[in-house]
Amino acid sequence: MITYHIPDMSCGHCKATVEKTIHGLDPVARIEFDMPARKVAVESNADAAIVTAALAKVGFPASPA
Numbered sequence: 001m002i003t004y005h006i007p008d009m010s011c012g013h014c015k016a017t018v019e020k021t022i023h024g025l026d027p028v029a030r031i032e033f034d035m036p037a038r039k040v041a042v043e044s045n046a047d048a049a050i051v052t053a054a055l056a057k058v059g060f061p062a063s064p065a
């Protein structure tokens, strides 16, 4: 499980975009959101560099938390 800090993630729409992006890389990824902290924990075989690149591309720069 890798936790990412996504500072620009603020509402349900952002959450949906992040979820869709990660599931686009790995349909079976397990994703746990902590919206107040703007963090997301991801259990996936997708490489962290690929995940952060995909999130940056849709407007949500992420860094390992």
Ligand SMILES: [Cu+2]
Residues within 6 Å of the ligand: 009, 010, 011, 012, 013, 014, 015
């Ligand atoms: Cu939003």
